[in-house]
Amino acid sequence: MSQIDPENSTHAKSRALISTDGEDPLALLGALRGALDGGPALGLGMLGDRPDTVADGTAAVIGTSGSSGIPKRVVVSAEALRAGAEATASRIGTGRWLLALPAGYVAGLQVLVRSILSGTTPVTLDGGFSPRSFAEATLPMLRTGTEQLFTSLVPAQVSTLLEAAEEDTTVLAALQAYQAILVGGQALPEPVRERAAEMGARLVRTYGSTETSGGCVYDGIPLETVAVKTVEGELRIAGPMLADGYLGDPGLTARTFVRDEHGIRWYRTGDLGIVEDGVVRVHGRADNVIVSGGVNISLDRVERLVRSIPGLTGAVVVGVEDERWGEASVIVAARGEALRRSEAEQLEHAREVVAAELGKPARPARLVIVDEIATLASGKPDREAVRRLL
Structure with missing residues (x-):
C-alpha cells in the first residue's frame, strides 16, 4: 500500500x-x-x-x-x-x-x-x-x-x-x-x-x-x-x-x-x-529503559522476570528517579494478588531472581502494593498512571 x-x-x-x-x-x-x-x-x-x-x-x-x-x-x-x-x-x-x-x-x-x-x-x-x-x-x-x-x-x-x-x-x-x-x-x-x-x-x-x-x-x-x-x-x-x-x-x-x-x-x-x-524472542521496548548507576536496564526484561514469581504474575515494573542511582525500578502489585511471602521477603526474592538473570544493577528497589493497578480500556496496564501514582 x-x-x-x-x-x-x-x-x-x-x-x-x-x-x-x-x-x-x-x-x-x-x-x-x-x-x-x-x-x-x-x-x-x-x-x-x-x-x-x-x-x-x-x-x-x-x-x-x-x-x-x-x-x-x-x-x-x-x-x-x-x-x-x-x-x-x-x-x-x-x-x-x-x-x-x-x-x-x-x-x-x-x-x-x-x-x-x-x-x-x-x-x-x-x-x-x-x-x-x-x-x-x-x-x-x-x-x-x-x-x-x-x-x-x-x-x-x-x-x-x-x-x-x-x-x-x-x-x-x-x-x-x-x-x-x-x-x-x-x-x-x-x-x-x-x-x-x-x-x-x-x-x-x-x-x-x-x-x-x-x-x-x-x-x-x-x-x-x-x-x-x-x-x-x-x-x-x-x-x-x-x-x-x-x-x-x-x-x-x-x-x-x-x-x-x-x-x-x-x-x-x-x-x-x-x-x-x-x-522470534522479544526482549522488551527499546525506549522502556532506565539508566541506573550508569547501567542501561530494560524494564520490560525486569518485569518479565518479576511476573515469573508466584504472587507477582500481574505486577508492573516502572522506573522512578533515585537520589543514589539516578533511576531505579519499582514493582507495583495489586493487593488482590496474594503474596506468597511477606512484602519484604517477596521483594528480596524478586531481587534475587532479577540479579541472577540480569545482574545486580537491575534489581528492583521497592515493592509497592496498591488496591488495583490502573488499566486502559484495552486491558493493558496504564503505565503513565502508575508512574504518576509513585
Whole structure:
C-alpha cells in the first residue's frame, strides 16, 4: 500500500471517515463490513480534530491506547485487515469467535474481521467482562453448533478466569471449550501459561500491534505471510498486514515504515529482540529503559522476570528517579494478588531472581502494593498512571 497522507494530498482518491466509539459491537460489525467493501472508513478511539476523508483503501483509523503516553492514529487498509485475518485462519483454523475485548482496539476489531470473513456472527458478552459473563456466553455456543470456538484475551483476563476456574466448573468448561485462545497486548507470565496448560486451556501467545493489524507472530513463529528480522537489535516486521502509516504525521510514518535495498517495506517495532532458527524472542521496548548507576536496564526484561514469581504474575515494573542511582525500578502489585511471602521477603526474592538473570544493577528497589493497578480500556496496564501514582 502507498503511504499517502490524506490531509496533505490533493491527488489521491478519498473516502469518507466516520467516527465511532465501538461500544456497540454489532453496530460496528455492519459498519466494518462496509469499510472492508469500499464504504466509509471507521475512526476508532480518535482524539482531537479529524479530517472528513481519508485515502481510498483505508478501512479504519485506530487511535492507539497510548500505554507509554504517546497515543497515535494508525491508518489501516481493508487489504491489511483482511491479510491479518486470513493469516490467522491459515494458522489456527476458522470457526465462531467470542468478542471479549473492546471492539475499538485492533485485537477486538480483528475478532470482527475474522467473523466477517468466515461468514459467522461473533458472540458478545452480556455486560462487562467477568468469569460469569465469559462462561454464560461460551457454553451456549457449545450446545448450538459444531464449529470450532476461538476468542482473544489479554493476560489479566486469563489470570482472572484461571482463578475463578479453580472453584467454578462452568468457567473451567468454558476455558476448555476453545480451540485457541489468543493472548496478547502484553507479555504472558510463564506461571499463567503453565497453569492454563494444566487446566486444559489452549493459549496462543501473540505478538504484534495496531501497526501490524494485530498479532502476526504466534507462539514465536511468524504467520505465513509475515517476515521478521532484526536490525541493530530492533525487531522489524514485513507483510501485507502492515498499516499505511499515521494520520496527519508523515514524518513519523517515514521514520517508522522504511524500505530496504530490495524495496521491501518494514515496520520498525521499537522492540528489542532476536530471531533464532525462525523463532522470534522479544526482549522488551527499546525506549522502556532506565539508566541506573550508569547501567542501561530494560524494564520490560525486569518485569518479565518479576511476573515469573508466584504472587507477582500481574505486577508492573516502572522506573522512578533515585537520589543514589539516578533511576531505579519499582514493582507495583495489586493487593488482590496474594503474596506468597511477606512484602519484604517477596521483594528480596524478586531481587534475587532479577540479579541472577540480569545482574545486580537491575534489581528492583521497592515493592509497592496498591488496591488495583490502573488499566486502559484495552486491558493493558496504564503505565503513565502508575508512574504518576509513585
